[in-house]
Amino acid sequence: SQQGEEDPQALSIQEGENATMNCSYKTSINNLQWYRQNSGRGLVHLILIRSNEREKHSGRLRVTLDTSKKSSSLLITASRAADTASYFCATDAHAGNMLTFGGGTRLMVKP
Amino acid sequence: AAGVIQSPRHLIKEKRETATLKCYPIPRHDTVYWYQQGPGQDPQFLISFYEKMQSDKGSIPDRFSAQQFSDYHSELNMSSLELGDSALYFCASSRMGPVNSPLHFGNGTRLTVT
Numbered sequence: 337s338q339q340g341e342e343d344p345q346a347l348s349i350q351e352g353e354n355a356t357m358n359c360s361y362k363t364s365i366n367n368l369q370w371y372r373q374n375s376g377r378g379l380v381h382l383i384l385i386r387s388n389e390r391e392k393h394s395g396r397l398r399v400t401l402d403t404s405k406k407s408s409s410l411l412i413t414a415s416r417a418a419d420t421a422s423y424f425c426a427t428d429a430h431a432g433n434m435l436t437f438g439g440g441t442r443l444m445v446k447p
Numbered sequence: 448a449a450g451v452i453q454s455p456r457h458l459i460k461e462k463r464e465t466a467t468l469k470c471y472p473i474p475r476h477d478t479v480y481w482y483q484q485g486p487g488q489d490p491q492f493l494i495s496f497y498e499k500m501q502s503d504k505g506s507i508p509d510r511f512s513a514q515q516f517s518d519y520h521s522e523l524n525m526s527s528l529e530l531g532d533s534a535l536y537f538c539a540s541s542r543m544g545p546v547n548s549p550l551h552f553g554n555g556t557r558l559t560v561t
Contacts, residue, residue, distance in 0.1 A: 369549060378451070378537055378552035379490065424489060434480070434503040435550060437489040
């Protein structure tokens with residue numbers, strides 16, 4: 337990945353457990369976004385956190401951002417089998433909204 | 448709600464052939480982006496257009512070109528296709544604003560070069 341790495345690359349958990357995915361990036365950013373991708377499908381926007389924010393919630397999602405460490409985490413609480421997908425972080429360092437995606441975490445939630 | 452429409456859904460071409468991928472953004476979205484995603488890879492930015500003008504350029508090969516038309520739809524033209532061009536090609540659209548807005552992705556065109 338040109339921008340950073342996601343950790344872990346793959347995660348397998350049981351339904352009801354929490355899933356935490358981490359993302360690191362290299363350049364200064366305006367905001368960081370998380371996207372979800374089901375196999376072979378388009379990416380779906382989940383949540384956006386601005387560079388001056390430290391934490392954001394949306395339903396069962398919680399995102400943190402540490403600009404000093406250039407890292408972010410996505411927490412999915414009370415996971416469901418339907419959460420099985422790949423999750424990507426994406427950053428923008430330009431006003432033009434060009435996004436650079438990280439390597440993605442493949443999450444499998446077993447029923 | 449209307450989403451980003453891409454066509455065709457699947458495309459099979461031979462080496463050295465040409466291909467044209469089409470993208471119809473969400474109504475009133477003024478920005479279109481093209482991404483390439485190889486098997487097991489993260490999406491790589493190719494090119495974007497704002498109000499029909501190229502705004503950013505990423506890792507787009509010289510063999511590829513793109514444009515955005517007056518109705519805001521966009522086409523990605525690919526020539527002299529190579530085996531390594533086999534990938535999912537996504538189009539995304541957004542509405543530019545003071546705070547960068549999320550991208551809305553289409554379901555992609557799966558290009559297979561044989």
